[in-house]
Structure formats: C-alpha cells, structure tokens
Amino acid sequence: MIRINNFIIPLFSLIIFCLLWELLVWYNNWPNYKMASPSDLWPAFWKFKHLFLIYGWETFWRTVVGLILSVLVGLSLGILMGFSKTIRIGLYPILVGFNAIPKATVVPVIALIFVGMHNMNTIIIVILISFFPICVSISIGLSTLEREYEDILLSLGANKFEIFYKIALPKTLPEFFGALKVSTTLAFIGTNLMEIIEPHGKGLGHLFDSGKISADYPLMFAVLITLAVMGIFLYYIVVYLENIFAGWAIRK
Amino acid sequence: MHINIEKVSHQYETKQGMLPVLKDLSLSIKRKGFTAIVGPSGCGKSTITRLVSGLIKPTQGSIFISNKKITSPLSTVGMAFQNPVLLEWRNVIKNIILPLEIVSKNMTYNQKRSNALDLLKLVGLEEFENNLPSELSGGMKQRVSLCRSLVHSPEVLILDEPFAALDAFTKEDLWDVMHKLKKERDFTCILITHDLREAVYLADQVIVLSGRPASLQYDVKTNFNEEKKISDLYSSEVSQLLATLRKQIEIAQNKND
Numbered sequence: 469m470i471r472i473n474n475f476i477i478p479l480f481s482l483i484i485f486c487l488l489w490e491l492l493v494w495y496n497n498w499p500n501y502k503m504a505s506p507s508d509l510w511p512a513f514w515k516f517k518h519l520f521l522i523y524g525w526e527t528f529w530r531t532v533v534g535l536i537l538s539v540l541v542g543l544s545l546g547i548l549m550g551f552s553k554t555i556r557i558g559l560y561p562i563l564v565g566f567n568a569i570p571k572a573t574v575v576p577v578i579a580l581i582f583v584g585m586h587n588m589n590t591i592i593i594v595i596l597i598s599f600f601p602i603c604v605s606i607s608i609g610l611s612t613l614e615r616e617y618e619d620i621l622l623s624l625g626a627n628k629f630e631i632f633y634k635i636a637l638p639k640t641l642p643e644f645f646g647a648l649k650v651s652t653t654l655a656f657i658g659t660n661l662m663e664i665i666e667p668h669g670k671g672l673g674h675l676f677d678s679g680k681i682s683a684d685y686p687l688m689f690a691v692l693i694t695l696a697v698m699g700i701f702l703y704y705i706v707v708y709l710e711n712i713f714a715g716w717a718i719r720k
Numbered sequence: 721m722h723i724n725i726e727k728v729s730h731q732y733e734t735k736q737g738m739l740p741v742l743k744d745l746s747l748s749i750k751r752k753g754f755t756a757i758v759g760p761s762g763c764g765k766s767t768i769t770r771l772v773s774g775l776i777k778p779t780q781g782s783i784f785i786s787n788k789k790i791t792s793p794l795s796t797v798g799m800a801f802q803n804p805v806l807l808e809w810r811n812v813i814k815n816i817i818l819p820l821e822i823v824s825k826n827m828t829y830n831q832k833r834s835n836a837l838d839l840l841k842l843v844g845l846e847e848f849e850n851n852l853p854s855e856l857s858g859g860m861k862q863r864v865s866l867c868r869s870l871v872h873s874p875e876v877l878i879l880d881e882p883f884a885a886l887d888a889f890t891k892e893d894l895w896d897v898m899h900k901l902k903k904e905r906d907f908t909c910i911l912i913t914h915d916l917r918e919a920v921y922l923a924d925q926v927i928v929l930s931g932r933p934a935s936l937q938y939d940v941k942t943n944f945n946e947e948k949k950i951s952d953l954y955s956s957e958v959s960q961l962l963a964t965l966r967k968q969i970e971i972a973q974n975k976n977d
Contacts, residue, residue, distance in 0.1 A: 624822045625823070
C-alpha cells in the first residue's frame with residue numbers, strides 16, 4: 469500500500485500541475501510564443517524525438533559523470549576539512565569565494581582553457597557547481613562528531629582510521645545524501661550552462677538554443693520539461709541509494 | 721586491578737588562560753572494588769574518567785593500574801556515558817560487539833555474537849538483538865550501552881553518570897542490573913554520579929571531591945549490607961550516611977564560591 473502511494477501521489481500531483489498550467493494558458497488566451505501549454509509540448513517533442521534522444525543522452529551522461537566526480541571531490545575535501553581544523557580554516561574562504569562566483573562567468577574561462585574539449589569542459593562546470601554542498605555537509609558532519617563517540621573507540625586504543633570508517637563516515641551518511649540531492653539538481657544547471665553559453669552542438673542546451681534561434685517556443689519548453697524529468701529521475705536514484713545506505717535515518 | 725591516582729593535578733587551556741580542575745588528587749581503589757565519585761558540578765569528575773582511561777595525560781602526577789603507569793588508552797578499560805552513544809545504523813547486537821572489532825580482531829563473528837548475547841541476557845534484552853537503537857526506550861539504550869562497555873571483558877569499568885538522564889524507576893531498575901553485572905563479571909568500577917543514593921547503593925566506597933580545583937575531601941566505605949536492596953536505602957544507617965555525604969557536598973560547594 470505504501471509503495472503504491474509513493475507512486476500514485478506524486479503522479480497525481482503532476483497531473484494536477486499540468487492541468488492547472490493548461491488552464492492558465494487557456495484562460496489568458498496566451499499564444500504559444502508567449503507561454504506554451506502542456507498540450508503543445510508533445511507535438512514538439514514528437515517532431516524532434518531523435519534529437520531529444522541523442523542530445524538528451526549527451527546531457528545525461530555528462531551530468532552523471534560530473535556528479536560522480538563532484539562527489540569524489542566533495543568527499544575528499546570534506547574529509548580533509550572535517551579532520552583538520554587548519555585545513556578547514558584555510559580552505560573555507562577559498563571555497564566560499566569560488567562558490568560565490570556566478571558559474572556563467574566561469575564557462576567562457578573554462579572553454580578557453582580547454583578549447584575544443586567539450587565533454588571535459590561540461591564536466592568541469594558540473595563539478596564546480598555541485599561539489600560545494602557535499603564538501604560542506606561532510607566537513608560539518610565530521611567536525612561536529614560528539615566527543616563520546618570518539619571516546620568509546622579511542623579508549624580501546626583504536627586509530628583515527630578505525631574511528632573514521634566505523635563511526636564518523638556512517639554517521640554523516642544522512643547529511644551526505646541530503647547534500648547529494650541538492651547537488652543532483654545543481655548538476656543539470658552546470659551541464660546546461662556550458663551547453664547554452666558555449667554551444668558546441670551537443671546536449672539539450674544546444675537544442676534549447678536552436679529552439680531560441682528558430683523561435684520554436686514549444687521546442688524550448690519541451691527541452692525544459694525533459695530536463696525536469698531527467699532531474700526527477702536522477703533524484704529518485706539518489707533516494708534509492710539513500711534507502712540502501714542510510715535507510716536507518718529515515719523515519720518510517 | 722587496583723587503581724592508584726597519585727598526586728594528580730590537571731589543567732585545561734581555555735580562552736581565559738589555564739583552568740586548573742584537579743589539584744594534588746590522590747586516591748586508591750582496591751581490586752574488584754566499586755568506587756563512586758561525587759562532587760559539585762564542574763569540579764572535574766569527568767576529567768578523572770578521561771585520565772584513568774588514558775585518553776588524556778595529567779599535567780602532573782601519575783595514575784597506575786595494577787602498578788603500571790598509564791600513558792595511553794588500554795584495551796582493558798570499558799566506558800559508558802550519560803549519553804548512550806549507540807550507533808544508530810547498527811542493530812543492538814552489532815552495537816555491542818563494536819569494542820571486539822577493535823580489541824579482538826581475530827575473533828569470529830559467531831564468537832563475538834555469543835559474547836554479546838550472554839550480556840544481553842543478563843540485562844534482560846535478549847529479544848531485542850535485531851532491533852535498531854531508535855526502536856528502544858532510554859533505559860533500554862542505556863542497558864545496551866552497559867553491555868557494550870563490558871563485552872570485551874574489561875578489568876576496569878568507567879561509568880560517567882550513565883543513569884543521570886533516566887526517570888527514577890528506570891534508574892532503580894538499572895541499579896539492580898548493575899549489581900547483577902558486577903556479580904557476574906568481576907571488574908573494578910569507577911562511577912561518576914550526582915546522585916548520592918545511587919553512589920551509596922552501588923558502590924562500596926564513596927569519594928567526595930572538593931570544589932574546583934578538586935582534591936580528595938571525604939572518603940567513606942559503604943558496606944552496610946552484603947547484598948544491597950532498594951529498601952536498605954530507607955534504613956536509618958543509610959539515611960545517616962546520606963546526610964553526612966550531603967553535608968560534605970555543601971562544604972565542597974562553598975569552596976567553589
């Protein structure tokens with residue numbers, strides 16, 4: 469019953485959302501170049517279904533690879549900062565500064581440094597935009613570990629590594645997955661920033677750009693919806709992993 | 721394992737400078753003894769637990785367990801705190817075997833489990849072997865925490881206010897659990913507490929520390945009965961003892977001011 473509800477309720481809310489959207493466009497009598505309605509999307513989508521498949525896959529795999537790498541970067545920095553106060557104090561201003569720079573301005577810089585390496589450029593932007601939440605949550609999780617948790621193992625002569633993988637790491641997993649959910653949605657922003665600002669004929673960002681050039685507004689909306697659907701899909705993969713690795717922290 | 725604390729002074733570094741918490745503290749705890757340490761709050765009782773377990777070194781003086789000076793943590797020590805600090809992602813049995821994963825790496829899982837189960841039976845929680853800590857009450861969590869502190873058969877057990885957060889009846893239940901554990905597994909025990917009745921009921925020696933910086937103020941034996949019962953706490957003998965201890969705490973508190 470719970471499983472069915474988990475599926476039915478979100479589906480139901482999606483349908484209501486689309487109906488309200490359709491109603492809004494219909495009531496205001498907006499033309500589709502002002503705001504496309506859900507009923508305009510399917511024809512646009514069907515017309516370019518091959519492009520959606522090709523470009524969608526390009527966007528998807530680059531986002532996933534970038535996300536995996538940003539987990540590695542975020543985890544390693546977070547672990548270093550969680551365990552060493554010196555590293556934490558030293559790195560925080562740099563990381564915060566980095567995160568405060570609008571990524572749209574970094575895109576041309578990266579594109580110039582690695583001219584022509586489209587996949588790598590895109591993945592780098594994904595990493596830059598999504599590692600920060602992971603890094604911060606892991607470092608906070610590790611540095612706020614209560615002293616008693618360490619004491620029960622330290623008093624037995626355990627080393628730092630044993631404390632890390634027996635207690636500190638599993639204990640920060642819920643925070644890690646919380647951050648990963650944020651990073652997952654950020655990652656798609658990263659991929660599309662590169663694809664839209666520095667178009668190199670790849671990914672859904674490029675398709676969006678083509679829609680803009682040819683004033684095909686339903687196509688642009690269809691791209692946005694596809695991105696949303698991919699974001700939701702990836703989000704639920706993270707939720708699935710969270711259930712496996714940190715299910716103990718989820719209130720039933 | 722008798723424990724000797726010899727002329728121990730300890731101070732912490734704080735923003736306001738050095739904060740002395742212990743000053744020339746000397747006391748000895750006999751082998752297989754049960755010693756309760758009471759004193760005004762903030763007088764450095766928890767510091768003693770960290771010193772005896774070897775987690776920190778005293779600024780001055782030394783601590784000996786069986787005439788061996790402590791310089792680093794010993795695997796023959798078990799600890800339990802006011803916060804049961806159970807690992808939320810492990811079930812009860814896996815929480816209890818945690819110390820064995822550090823000190824007895826060669827032991828098979830089944831051996832570890834059977835050690836843990838013996839203790840779980842003693843504290844009356846054998847049906848909860850596979851439950852997660854989030855499914856247990858406060859008193860049950862503390863029982864599991866006690867099992868964990870004893871699973872590696874430590875020779876010294878250090879209890880830092882393990883019953884302080886429990887309601888009065890659960891507390892009394894756990895005192896009896898503690899009596900049972902002490903009878904079955906003979907260890908030397910140090911109990912830090914704020915509860916004088918608890919100190920008198922559980923320990924055979926009660927030590928009152930003076931206010932900060934703490935030193936030994938009062939040391940009394942409490943062997944009023946071979947097998948202590950809760951009802952003993954209402955006898956005139958014990959009432960008198962409690963009154964004396966209460967008086968000593970007041971003296972210690974005044975020193976703090």
